Amino acid sequence: MKGEKYLKSLKNKSVLTADDFLPARDFLRPKMALFVDYNKVLIDGPTFKNLPNFVMNPQHCTNLVIRNVQINNGYRAQNGDGIDISSCKNVMIYKCTVTAGDDGICMKLSGEKTPGVPELANVIIADCIVYHAHGGFVIGSNTDGSMQNIFVNNCSFIGTDMEVRVKSNAGRGGTVKQVYIQNIHMANILNEAMGFDTCYADMPAGKEKSTLYEQPNNKVPDFSNFYFQNIYCNGAAKAISIKGMPDALIRQLYFKDMVIASKSGFNCENAADLFLKNVHIITAKQPVFETNGYRNIQITE
Template identity: 50%
Template sequence: SREAMGGEALLKKLKNKPDATAEDYLPARDFLRPKMVVINGGKNVLLDGPTFRNSPNFAVNPKGITNLTVRNCTIHNDYWAQNGDALDISACQNVVVYHCLVNAGDDGICMKSSGDRAPDNPALRNVLIADCTVGQSHGGFVIGSNTDGGMQNIWVTDCRFLGSDIGVRVKSNAGRGGLVSNIYVDNITMRNILHEAILFDTYYEDVPAGREKGSGLPATPTKVPDFQQFHFNNITCQGAEVAMYFRGLPQQPVHDLTFTNVSIQADKGVEAESIHNLTFQNVQLNVAQGPAIPATAAKEIKVL
């Protein structure tokens, strides 16, 4: 990529500078390593059977495709590979991801969507993810952090998340958020999740190496994430640090989520901030410490 070539040129120049300091090398962090496979635009695209290993950045990144099928693929990046996402589906429509095996240095199977779109015309919609196994990764199934183009009608079914940092990870923040709705997650098995089994975070911040996180929201936030109408059914997790984590914005809570036939074994139960209208039906949270549902969250969670 042009960015990688620029970074290489800078490093060659500094190699011939005997008095180069650490500060001289800092600009190199802004040059992106190239993605392995990017398919940008088009219709009726099929990826069937290949193996992708050790990508410098994202491994496979289809963008703006209508009618995309990814099946029988193996994607492997080592756990330490920074930005080593496995499969990032960006602003595509009518997508099937089937029978894939994934290990990633970052997110496993991830949905992204950018651009100014009307709420009834999301850039990413009609996605089926079925019979996939995700091992080491920052998240097994991930939404975000770019959601400002909108997402609708995603079904994740019959998948296994084994040893990932987070099982189901939904993340965005003010400035790159949009409406994400009609998401169905069912028949999921998780084991040995390092942190949260299920996470919703509207304060996500992607911090490049050598930089520090910002402080809070902008004074007048725009492109605020709106996570609603998520439905979880037949979910089991054997081992996690936190069963469920929700962090909405004060002006836009995470809202209208349903959890049915869910069993999670974790150190801690629910952690919640700015949520509204969650429904638990036949939900079993077996936690080692603290209440499964804290009093601060109980008023917004209907237990059936």
């Protein structure tokens, strides 16, 4: 924070020299592997450890393969995300192992001031393992653009805060759809096994979470068409949590062939068209299903 604060103080200086940056040098937290506007990128086999910020953050890249990568960031590393994919297309993340201080493997739509609408599309994540992280597979919180066609298959999440985490809020939301998550094994999840939150409270100091509803109705999150199948969880605080906005419901979520052992069950707020087939939530807390502000939930064997 000290380095970032000092750099902001330099904005009013018209001519900068290397000496101007020296006071901030010891406080900056650079990203490790940052690729911007590249085509046909292969990252195969490196190991990264103890980085102060995002470890890998490709931005606006096309035809990107990340495989056999090992990331070991301290659990207390602030913003120590493992792999953050920002506004990229045609991406494969394969056989990677991540321990992170923030999100493990994350999809973002960056809000940079560039022409056009940011887009992320055609992503495959397969045979990966995420240990400590705020989320194993994460979408957001920047979703201001268009995000679609994301496939997560045969991955394990062990000891993460959440397994699947989809988060955003008004002011930096956009369209996220056609997300397929299947053949997932998880254990010892600290909070929710799966969570959707369009009122994510990642706000500057001094603001209350309730002020999210008071923001202008631009860039409102639009989450729909998520498909979950063959999901198994042994231990979580809560099975599934869905928190939409009253005027922007989370829609068309499909859950099939799932077994989740958790302390509490399924909580849904401001959502529509949810379909649960052969979903078993093992919990001692009743009721298993709690809903508020929903339309059309179907539960079948």
